[in-house]
Amino acid sequence: xxxxxxxxxxxxxxxxxxxxxxxxxxxxxxxxxxxxxxxxxxxxxxxxxxxxxxxxxxxxxxxxxxxxxxxxxxxxxxxxxxxxxxxxxxxxxxxxxxxxxxxxxxxxxxxxxxxxxxxxxxxxxxxxxxxxxxxxxxxxxxxxxxxxxxxxxxxxxxxxxxxxxxxxxxxxxxxxxxxxxxxxxxxxxxxxxxxxxxxxxxxxx
Numbered sequence: 001x002x003x004x005x006x007x008x009x010x011x012x013x014x015x016x017x018x019x020x021x022x023x024x025x026x027x028x029x030x031x032x033x034x035x036x037x038x039x040x041x042x043x044x045x046x047x048x049x050x051x052x053x054x055x056x057x058x059x060x061x062x063x064x065x066x067x068x069x070x071x072x073x074x075x076x077x078x079x080x081x082x083x084x085x086x087x088x089x090x091x092x093x094x095x096x097x098x099x100x101x102x103x104x105x106x107x108x109x110x111x112x113x114x115x116x117x118x119x120x121x122x123x124x125x126x127x128x129x130x131x132x133x134x135x136x137x138x139x140x141x142x143x144x145x146x147x148x149x150x151x152x153x154x155x156x157x158x159x160x161x162x163x164x165x166x167x168x169x170x171x172x173x174x175x176x177x178x179x180x181x182x183x184x185x186x187x188x189x190x191x192x193x194x195x196x197x198x199x200x201x202x203x204x205x
Contacts (some may be wrong), residue, residue, distance in 0.1 A: 014199075021196040022068040028189045029065030032056045046184050056183040057126050059094070063087055063134050064189045070141075071196070084141035091135030094126040129159050129182040133190045140197050153197025160190035 035043025036058050044055040070076050070083040093104060103125075126134070133156050140152040163182040182190075 018196055018199045021192050022071040024192060025064045025068030025189055026072075027068075028185060029061045029063070029068065032061030032185060033058060033065070036061070044183075044185070054127065054181050054183045056185040057130065059090060059126055060130050060134075060183070060186045060189075063090065063137075064186075064193075067137060067193060071200075080141050084138040087134045087141075088138035090126075091131045091133075091138060094131040095128070095135060097125060098128040098131060127182045127186070129163055130186050130190075133159055133182075133186075133193075137193065137197075150198055153194050155194075156190050156197060157194025160187040160194060163187040164191070 031043050035041070041055070044061075045053040066083045066086065070080040097103060136152050136156050136159075140149050140156070143149050143152065160182065164184070164187045167181070167184060167187070
């Protein structure tokens with residue numbers, strides 16, 4: 001009986017932690033956007049001193065906010081298809097930019113007034129890994145098949161985890177080409193989002 005109670009308590013706590021992920025993503029996204037507006041490096045890259053740490057793009061911050069907001073409940077879930085469509089276009093556009101080395105001025109410089117204090121090569125561009133993760137996230141939101149949703153959630157978590165592991169092993173290497181690497185805030189956000197996708201893959205509506 002005690003063992004069953006313990007397992008039930010652990011299961012309940014895990015569900016609560018998973019249920020809190022959308023709120024955490026909204027906090028991450030809104031703090032990132034605020035960091036760009038007030039020029040606070042701690043909010044955009046979790047490090048105010050190491051300029052080699054790639055900052056989280058404004059588009060990434062907006063994407064995390066929308067991901068979290070669209071999964072708060074029934075009232076916001078009805079807008080999830082619109083959010084998924086936006087993230088699909090965003091991820092695909094920046095994936096195209098990274099693969100073919102082109103630039104869409106309307107995307108890269110949409111936040112031009114807010115990045116003057118941060119040295120980055122392509123100021124509004126998403127990193128390649130970030131673009132792929134947003135693209136996979138949109139497909140997850142549109143899919144209704146649990147195996148597909150599980151696979152996409154696992155892929156998102158794996159990509160983000162690999163970036164964190166790579167960065168922890170050699171953080172200074174990111175200074176060579178900052179925008180080719182996913183930022184630490186974005187990697188942490190996608191790890192959380194990937195876990196949410198896996199544990200909530202049966203909640204497709």
